[in-house]
Amino acid sequence: MAGSNVAESLDRLIHERIRLGIVSALAAEDGMSFADLKQVLQTTDGNLSVHARKLEDAGYIRVTKGFEDRRPRTQYRLTAKGRRAFEEYVNQMETIISEARDALERS
Amino acid sequence: MTIPTQHDREHAKETLDYIRRTMESATSFTAVSGWGLVTVGFVGLVAAWLAWSGGRDADLRIWLPTAFVSVVIASISNVAKARRTNVPIWSGAIRRSVWVIAPALAAGGVLTLALARDGATHLLPGMWLALYGAGVTAGAEFSIRAIRWMGISFLLLGAVGLLRPDWGLPLLAAGFGGLHLVIGINIVVRHGG
Numbered sequence: 001m002a003g004s005n006v007a008e009s010l011d012r013l014i015h016e017r018i019r020l021g022i023v024s025a026l027a028a029e030d031g032m033s034f035a036d037l038k039q040v041l042q043t044t045d046g047n048l049s050v051h052a053r054k055l056e057d058a059g060y061i062r063v064t065k066g067f068e069d070r071r072p073r074t075q076y077r078l079t080a081k082g083r084r085a086f087e088e089y090v091n092q093m094e095t096i097i098s099e100a101r102d103a104l105e106r107s
Numbered sequence: 108m109t110i111p112t113q114h115d116r117e118h119a120k121e122t123l124d125y126i127r128r129t130m131e132s133a134t135s136f137t138a139v140s141g142w143g144l145v146t147v148g149f150v151g152l153v154a155a156w157l158a159w160s161g162g163r164d165a166d167l168r169i170w171l172p173t174a175f176v177s178v179v180i181a182s183i184s185n186v187a188k189a190r191r192t193n194v195p196i197w198s199g200a201i202r203r204s205v206w207v208i209a210p211a212l213a214a215g216g217v218l219t220l221a222l223a224r225d226g227a228t229h230l231l232p233g234m235w236l237a238l239y240g241a242g243v244t245a246g247a248e249f250s251i252r253a254i255r256w257m258g259i260s261f262l263l264l265g266a267v268g269l270l271r272p273d274w275g276l277p278l279l280a281a282g283f284g285g286l287h288l289v290i291g292i293n294i295v296v297r298h299g300g
Binding site for chain 1: 125126130133194
């Protein structure tokens, strides 16, 4: 990704695969449990916890803890800031594709 | 200004594809039990045989219990598959599926009462097939592709049934028996049970 201005300005926080997965899933499905996210992303408890914490610290996702049937349940939601960052990231990906195509056509 | 390379482009495309797959996966209900549908298909065939033996295509004494038993079988088998495959049972996707299927089924219930009361029972098979097809096709928006094809096929059978009420019983057998069996076997083979 080093060859492009757009690529250089990418949000490193959601560029990482698992974190991008968390943000993508929450952009599509507002409010997912830890178990839901783990199943969608096919990852381990530890991996998901670590990356979710980073997104939470950055204010991209909001975590609420509660109980369901007396069992602890952690619920994740995307914040407005997180949604903006996600949309910006998708736009940047599309820009990279169109710029590369233009460059190919010119050459 | 630096220009994105072909490598950048391939990576961006792959990333967008990953985002799309993740979003789809977050909103889809995939724990549809093929064996459950096969069982429901057998129940449908038995009901069609009983209706044929009794000489009344749309005998509510047969088809109402059949509908109830089928819903119970489908629910139990889907929950069992969700547990086995470690998929959330009451996810957002299944909640939405139930909400979009329910209006068509409720309309079917009301129409059944109205048509049966007015003695227009010859229209019931086509109406049941069409509204079940409408509900399943809508609910399939949040599920696997095989379910959408099943819904569309039910809709077509329903249209035929409404235009040719005299074919009611064979169409009920083909739909609630045959289609459930075929799609169920397809899911067993392609989606592991």
